[in-house]
Structure formats: C-alpha cells, structure tokens
Amino acid sequence: xxxxxxxEDHPIVSDSLTNLIHASVPxxxxxxxxxxxxxxxxxxxxxxxxxxxxxxxxxMSGIEFGTIARSRFRDLKIxxxxxxxxxxxxxxxxxAGINGYILKSSDTGEILxxxxxxxxxxxxxxxxxxxxxxGKPNANAELPVLTxxxxxxxxxxxxxxxxxxxxxxxxxxxxxxxxxxxxxxxxFNAKNTAILxxxxxxxxxxxx
Amino acid sequence: xxxxxxxEDHPIVSDSLTNLIHASVPxxxxxxxxxxxxxxxxxxxxxxxxxxxxxxxxxMSGIEFGTIARSRFRDLKIxxxxxxxxxxxxxxxxxAGINGYILKSSDTGEILxxxxxxxxxxxxxxxxxxxxxxGKPNANAELPVLTxxxxxxxxxxxxxxxxxxxxxxxxxxxxxxxxxxxxxxxxFNAKNTAILxxxxxxxxxxxx
DNA sequence: TGCAATATCCCTTTTTTCAGGGATAATCAG
DNA sequence: CTGATTATCCCTGAAAAAAGGGATATTGCA
Numbered sequence: 001x002x003x004x005x006x007x008e009d010h011p012i013v014s015d016s017l018t019n020l021i022h023a024s025v026p027x028x029x030x031x032x033x034x035x036x037x038x039x040x041x042x043x044x045x046x047x048x049x050x051x052x053x054x055x056x057x058x059x060m061s062g063i064e065f066g067t068i069a070r071s072r073f074r075d076l077k078i079x080x081x082x083x084x085x086x087x088x089x090x091x092x093x094x095x096a097g098i099n100g101y102i103l104k105s106s107d108t109g110e111i112l113x114x115x116x117x118x119x120x121x122x123x124x125x126x127x128x129x130x131x132x133x134x135g136k137p138n139a140n141a142e143l144p145v146l147t148x149x150x151x152x153x154x155x156x157x158x159x160x161x162x163x164x165x166x167x168x169x170x171x172x173x174x175x176x177x178x179x180x181x182x183x184x185x186x187x188f189n190a191k192n193t194a195i196l197x198x199x200x201x202x203x204x205x206x207x208x
Numbered sequence: 209x210x211x212x213x214x215x216e217d218h219p220i221v222s223d224s225l226t227n228l229i230h231a232s233v234p235x236x237x238x239x240x241x242x243x244x245x246x247x248x249x250x251x252x253x254x255x256x257x258x259x260x261x262x263x264x265x266x267x268m269s270g271i272e273f274g275t276i277a278r279s280r281f282r283d284l285k286i287x288x289x290x291x292x293x294x295x296x297x298x299x300x301x302x303x304a305g306i307n308g309y310i311l312k313s314s315d316t317g318e319i320l321x322x323x324x325x326x327x328x329x330x331x332x333x334x335x336x337x338x339x340x341x342x343g344k345p346n347a348n349a350e351l352p353v354l355t356x357x358x359x360x361x362x363x364x365x366x367x368x369x370x371x372x373x374x375x376x377x378x379x380x381x382x383x384x385x386x387x388x389x390x391x392x393x394x395x396f397n398a399k400n401t402a403i404l405x406x407x408x409x410x411x412x413x414x415x416x
Numbered sequence: 417t418g419c420a421a422t423a424t425c426c427c428t429t430t431t432t433t434c435a436g437g438g439a440t441a442a443t444c445a446g
Numbered sequence: 447c448t449g450a451t452t453a454t455c456c457c458t459g460a461a462a463a464a465a466g467g468g469a470t471a472t473t474g475c476a
Contacts, residue, residue, distance in 0.1 A: 019224070111220070196368075384423070387423080425468100430464080433463080437457080
C-alpha cells in the first residue's frame with residue numbers, strides 16, 4: 001500500500017489532510033510527523049509515494065527539509081502546502097527540487113488535484129503562485145542576488161551597527177563597509193538605510 | 209440550535225474545525241466565512257454562540273474584526289485560533305475583548321476544551337501563549353506603546369522618506385518629524401534608524 | 417476644570433550616511 | 447589561463463540623522 005507522509009506541525013491541518021486523503025484517495029496510507037527531524041527519520045525506514053510538506057516547521061524550514069530529503073532519496077515526490085506567497089520562497093522551493101506548491105487557502109479540489117499530479121511525476125503549481133512566478137502586474141519586485149559578504153554586512157546594518165562598528169567586527173576598513181553598503185543600496189534600488197532594512201526583512205533575506 | 213461561526217480563509221483549517229465540532233459538539237451548527245467582511249455581514253442576520261477567528265484574514269486583521277464585532281454585539285464569545293505567537297498580537301487580541309486564544313499547533317483536545325470554556329463565558333488561553341504573557345525566560349521584549357502620529361511617522365521612515373519629505377507629506381515642520389523620530393528611537397531603545405525599522409517590521413508594528 | 421499626554425516647533429554640534437568618483441588583489445568558473 | 451565577479455581600500459563634499467537641549471498649544475480623560 002503506497003504511503004503518504006505529512007510533515008506539518010499544526011494538528012488541525014494535518015488531520016484535515018489525512019481525512020481528505022482517506023476520503024478521496026483511499027489507496028494512500030497517511031503517516032504524520034510534526035518536525036523535519038522526525039520526517040527524515042521516518043524516511044530512513046519507509047518509502048513515501050508522496051510527501052506533503054509545510055514550509056514553516058518548528059525545527060527547520062521546509063526548504064531545508066526538501067533539500068536534505070532529496071539529496072538522500074532522488075525520486076521523492078514532494079508537495080509543498082503552505083500559506084507563504086512570497087516569490088523568493090517559491091523560487092527556493094522549486095530550486096530545492098520540490099514538485100508541487102499549493103496554498104493552504106486552496107480548496108480541497110485543488111489540493112487533491114495537486115496530490116495526483118505530483119504522485120504521477122508531474123509538477124503542480126497553484127495558479128495564484130504561478131502568477132507570482134510570471135511577474136504578473138503587481139508581483140513582488142525581483143530580489144537582488146547578494147554575495148555572502150553583502151548579506152553579512154546587511155545583517156549588521158539591520159542590527160544598528162555603524163560602518164565603523166561593522167568594520168571593527170569584520171576586521172576590514174570602514175571604507176570597505178561603505179562600499180558594500182552602497183552596493184546594497186544600488187542592488188535593492190533603495191534610497192536609504194531605512195527602506196533597505198525594511199525590504200530586507202519583509203522579503204525574508206534577514207531572518208528574524 | 210446554537211451556531212458557531214468560523215472566520216478563516218484556509219479551507220483545510222475550517223474544514224477540520226467543522227469536522228471536529230460536528231464530531232464532538234454535535235449540538236453546534238457550523239457556519240463558515242472566509243473574510244472579516246462576510247463575517248460581519250453574517251452577524252447582522254444571525255446569533256453566534258461562539259466565533260472561531262483566524263487572526264490573518266485577507267481583508268483585515270482578526271483583531272480589527274474582533275473590535276468591530278464586539279462594538280456591535282456586546283456579549284459575543286470569540287475564540288482566536290491562529291499560528292501567531294507574538295506577545296503584542298496576543299495583547300492586542302485580549303485588549304479587543306477576545307475571550308480565548310489558542311494556537312493552530314494545539315491538539316484537538318485543547319481546541320475542544322477552549323471551545324467549551326469560551327462558550328460557557330470563561331477565558332481560555334493556550335498554555336504556551338500564557339507563558340508569553342507571563343514574560344517567561346526568553347519572552348519578546350516589551351514593545352513600546354506608540355501614539356497614532358508616531359506610528360504614522362514610523363511607517364514613512366520605513367518607506368525611506370527623509371524628515372523633510374515626511375514633513376511635507378504631513379504638513380508639519382521637519383523639526384516636528386525630528387522630535388517624533390527621537391521619541392521613536394527612545395521608546396524602542398534603538399540606536400539608529402536601521403534597527404528601529406528592523407524592530408518595527410519584525411514585531412509587526414509595520415504591516416508588510 | 418485641570419492635569420497629563422500628545423503634538424507641535426525651534427536651535428546647535430557631532431556623527432553618520434549618501435553620492436560621486438577610482439583602484440587593486442583574490443577567487444572562481446569556463 | 448583568462449575574464450568576470452568579489453572583496454578590499456581610498457578620497458571628497460553634501461545631506462541627513464543623532465544627541466543634546468528647550469518651549470508652547472492641544473486634546474482627552476479623570
């Protein structure tokens with residue numbers, strides 16, 4: 001009997017998914033874990049026909065889980081089911097080899113459709129999410145690609161350090177920090193530190 | 209027959225709540241809306257024994273919904289059920305007269321217990337949420353109370369406007385904006401704009 | 417009514433950021 | 447190897463914010 005693994009820390013959501021699958025895809029046997037850690041352990045002893053994956057997990061992000069799981073088991077079918085509608089999260093999820101991405105606000109029909117498609121080896125992206133990816137009308141502005149150093153500096157800026165303080169902490173010159181700062185402003189098309197930090201936080205580049 | 213109103217935009221969550229109540233509290237009839245707006249409309253024609261309320265709604269926050277609903281119907285029983293575990297949100301919810309606050313990560317037993325308690329006129333706060341309120345170990349730092357004007361200025365600062373630009377927009381002097389800015393730095397105990405904005409965004413004072 | 421909180425306006429000095437350059441190693445992928 | 451990217455360092459001048467005062471209306475609540 002094929003097995004479905006639900007990785008989700010909200011009981012009401014996982015219960016609902018379990019019921020839904022029981023009712024509509026009775027040939028699938030549902031298993032349930034609440035953490036990424038437990039999920040990886042489960043995978044060591046079981047073969048999953050499909051994994052239903054939340055992106056917000058208590059111990060690590062669903063993206064990380066997906067990356068690790070796929071590195072161990074090449075042919076996993078992973079369907080992300082989450083309430084996150086941010087471009088960069090979807091991008092990361094797809095880059096991590098996730099096969100489907102739907103929202104918790106999807107109706108049950110769409111969820112079942114996604115489960116079927118993903119189990120059959122296809123990709124399934126929620127239409128509202130697909131719009132995001134296409135850069136439709138008011139889609140989020142593209143996020144710039146930052147270097148490691150730039151991310152490092154950005155975080156320290158957001159923590160309220162001045163150029164000089166950052167320079168001391170990273171053992172570099174304040175001029176260098178200033179260069180990174182200017183590049184950050186340029187890449188984000190930001191006028192000043194305030195909106196730079198706001199954008200960085202809201203877009204998830206800075207974890208809080 | 210007493211009625212329960214579920215205000216929740218994620219079908220899988222509302223379905224699950226409906227099933228749970230059907231199974232365990234059969235004397236309650238479940239109704240379901242996905243927006244605060246529809247919820248208020250429903251209340252105009254119906255009497256709810258209890259409202260199960262999500263905090264993240266598409267059209268307004270659950271807090272606002274609670275405030276408006278209570279101003280119209282004094283004796284409503286409102287149970288917030290959400291995944292938000294931030295101090296200031298819980299504080300706001302209680303201030304808005306919400307009778308119970310539980311998390312989506314609660315097990316079904318706790319959810320049912322909360323429903324019963326709230327319907328009977330008691331308060332019910334999830335233990336993990338109660339810990340937050342008690343200022344346990346690593347509780348979030350207290351957030352300062354801001355005036356309306358300060359919030360207004362804070363948002364414009366976070367949008368990258370300079371004091372002068374804010375002054376022009378609000379038809380006040382740049383000196384005044386500077387005063388507000390200094391008060392904000394003081395209230396947040398922030399050293400500069402960067403960490404001020406970061407704190408404001410991560411704590412939810414600035415909606416994104 | 418009267419006090420407290422809020423909102424407003426004003427000044428100086430110092431620090432920091434912003435905008436405009438330019439330049440040289442190190443690293444890394446094709 | 448080579449060229450592109452990254453990280454580093456440097457300069458100037460203007461603009462803005464931070465720190466430090468102080469002062470006067472207005473408003474809302476007790």
